[in-house]
Amino acid sequence: MPDDKAVRDALEKKGAFGTDIDIDRYEDGTSTPDQIDDLQSSDYQRYMENVGVVADEINRSGTLMFIDNGMSHCHTSVQEGLDMMSTKDALKKYDWLKDYFWKSMDPTKDKYTAKSYLDDADGYFIRVKAGYHVKNPVQTCMLINKDKSIQYLHNIIIVEDGASLEMITGCATAHHANDSLHVGVSEIYVGDNANLTFSMIHSWGKQTGVRPRTACTVGKNSNYTNNYVILNPVGTLQSFPVANLGENSSATYNTMCISHEGSDIDTGGMVNLNGRGSRAEIMSRSISMGGKLCARGRLVGNAPEVKAHLECRSIILKDGGSTLAVPELEAHVADVEMTHEAAVGKIARDQIEYLMSRGLDEDQAISMIVRGFLSGSINGLPPALQKELDEAIEQANLGD
């Protein structure tokens, strides 16, 4: 385990990207929230459903909910091979879990990871045992319910050899908890010949600070897909998940985001292609509607025969905002094939007028193009999530 002093020192360490947040400004959120048996009758249902978490739990293999810093609901359908509980409970139950604890993520990375480490953050533990394929997605919901509070979490996901899992995780703030901070550390382990699709939808308040910290270790011949969607206003959000790939494995990052007036979003991801023949694709589609946007992508080729592509596309729909695309390719061996594309600009006038020539008015045409532009970022989205996503795009008033 890391030296505690080093971690305490890291409480002063700013994040590598994004504006610095004074974490002392926030109180700790409660670690003993109300326990909810029936999500459908809970006051939180609408917040969940806004972020793709279905309250009736139909077609879900399991649901786990955190309110502030404590677990409030954990339910699994009869699904052999699936283990779900809080991280603290899992640490008590499985001695071997310490081998995964703070192994993908360095707690001294920055003040946010250090805070989670030192405060012994709880979170969700989800494990699929070797050889099992979880049929329906597992869903988790992380809700901040207390204003001026910090939610810090430490999640661990393990998909063992030959197993597969789809996860939908929705994070949100209650309306009255707008001025709050979310710090979610997620350590993800995907074994050999395994698959994980991890889709995250965020819906925060206009002042909320968000600093997820995600690191994923992928074994041989495995696939890891990370979908990230944020369409509603947020205060400041910065996320830069990192994946480390083994031989013949692949990682796909799809990001879809809208930065509204007053929002500052800095997102993207990094993939270290460490195994021979590993592959990665980072796709990002973002729109500034008056907010600040930064789309990052970093691919590092460390082994022969790796193939990777990075695509950052942004459009500005309203003046007053800004977009910055930062695509980076780094190679340490000769035999790699790595490419990138980046484009920043407005929607081409000829595309708008083409749709107008079919009878759509200008707002309808822009809305249709923007919806298509955003949808183009997500390949292989779980079908269960598509409907929620379409509704979220619909509600984002893109043509206004």
Place this chain on the structure above:
Amino acid sequence: MTDMLKIIDLHAEAGEREILKGVNLTVKEGETAVLFGPNGSGKSTLMSTIMGYSTCKVTQGQILFKGEDITDLTVDQRAKKGIGMMMQRPPNIFGVKLGDLIKTASPIGEEVLKEADRFKMGNFLDREVNVGFSGGEIKRSELLQLTAQKPEFILLDEPESGVDLENIDLIGNKVHDLLYDGISCRGSVQRHVSSLVITHTGQILDYIGADCAYVMKNGRICCSGRPTDLLKEIKENGYGECGSCQTIKL
């Protein structure tokens, strides 16, 4: 017959260069007019100007549609009044599926989509509009969209260009269907849809029963005549004498 489209002394710029230099042209109700002219003479610019594309800026003159001045209307306002255009090189619309566009843009879109196979477009409805389409696929996509749109006046910019011989018959017949609004009999003279058609090869003339033809040169209409006569003359002698011979007139 009443005037469907009347263009009076139209001057227009594209890229700050004057392309149309005083075009006068009338297309009557139910009439199909053909527009010939060398490359760069302004034919496509004229069509884009009629449709209202912002790449073309009118500096002088008027466009009347069914007697109403539409010179300052937006593209969609013109489309809603009944003008439709088959573009030669339409833009790629990334992320927008062809089927979704047709369903959204037209009240009869759902019905028309059921006929997509007859346009050989059944497998393209889930494809992004125009992205990766071949020349023939673009034409068939444009015709499927226009069929859903049901315009009263159609601008056809080189409907046969880039189409292989196997598909030319399909394209020609679908253009015919559009112009005759469902009347399948080739002998019929009952036509309510009007059109202006640009062609270089004249192949489309076998399908559309054109009534008259114009030659455009240097941004002006310089000659008019019977479509077959003009085409024959152009094939034999090119456009060199057009505008000066004064021998071919309707």
